[in-house]
Amino acid sequence: MTIEKRYRKRYKSGNTPWDAGQPDFNLIEIVTKNPILSCKVLDVGCGTGDNSIWLAQNRFQVIGTDISDIAIEKAKEKASKANVKCDFILVEFLKNKIEGAPFGFVFDRSCFHSFSSEDDRRRFAQNVANHLEKAGLWLTIVGNADEDRQGPGPPQRTAADIVLAVEPYFEVLSLQSSHFGSNRPNPPKAWRCLMQKRHIT
Ligand SMILES: C[S@@+](CC[C@H](N)C(=O)[O-])C[C@H]1O[C@@H](n2cnc3c(N)ncnc32)[C@H](O)[C@@H]1O
Numbered sequence: 001m002t003i004e005k006r007y008r009k010r011y012k013s014g015n016t017p018w019d020a021g022q023p024d025f026n027l028i029e030i031v032t033k034n035p036i037l038s039c040k041v042l043d044v045g046c047g048t049g050d051n052s053i054w055l056a057q058n059r060f061q062v063i064g065t066d067i068s069d070i071a072i073e074k075a076k077e078k079a080s081k082a083n084v085k086c087d088f089i090l091v092e093f094l095k096n097k098i099e100g101a102p103f104g105f106v107f108d109r110s111c112f113h114s115f116s117s118e119d120d121r122r123r124f125a126q127n128v129a130n131h132l133e134k135a136g137l138w139l140t141i142v143g144n145a146d147e148d149r150q151g152p153g154p155p156q157r158t159a160a161d162i163v164l165a166v167e168p169y170f171e172v173l174s175l176q177s178s179h180f181g182s183n184r185p186n187p188p189k190a191w192r193c194l195m196q197k198r199h200i201t
Pocket residue numbers: 003007018019020044045046047048049065066067068071091092093094108109110111114
């Protein structure tokens with residue numbers, strides 16, 4: 001099954017445990033504690049849009065992109081209900097250049113980590129760099145392999161997995177062990193990694 005069909009099936013059946021219905025506190029903390037100036041933001045794999053909408057409500061000009069048509073439709077509905085200006089585009093990130101680039105800040109929650117191959121994660125990182133302006137920032141929230149888990153949950157990556165993929169294109173500014181923002185008890189452990197685009201890319 002293609003990635004697109006896999007996610008379509010999950011959104012259609014409501015099997016979307018990542019969809020917290022609220023912005024992730026990791027994003028809020030990073031954006032409010034760091035001097036990230038108002039800029040154009042790209043939310044890759046935006047899902048139903050809660051993080052994009054929060055960013056748009058907080059002085060950023062936001063484009064959210066996702067491979068799932070159902071997620072994009074829900075995101076548009078939420079933004080309209082909240083009376084927030086935010087663009088949502090149906091697109092496969094690894095194969096397309098997103099209109100609106102360069103961005104000052106790229107955010108993704110659980111999209112980068114969904115790629116199981118090292119090559120794809122590196123391609124994802126390179127594509128993020130290609131969409132960023134000089135010295136632009138990328139914040140990714142990633143399932144953390146240091147959690148000993150029984151049962152289902154998000155993909156888990158090590159710190160080395162992250163660094164290996166991003167290192168050629170980004171300087172890691174911070175890599176912290178955290179957990180996913182969630183409205184459920186015992187949310188899965190996560191990494192939050194803030195990076196800055198290197199001059200060479
Ligand atoms: C685990 S969900 C997280 C959604 C959202 N970021 C959130 O936190 O609620 C991963 C999202 O990435 C999207 N996605 C996966 N691969 C993608 C790709 N290659 N291009 C664009 N979106 C993709 C999926 O459709 C899904 O909505």
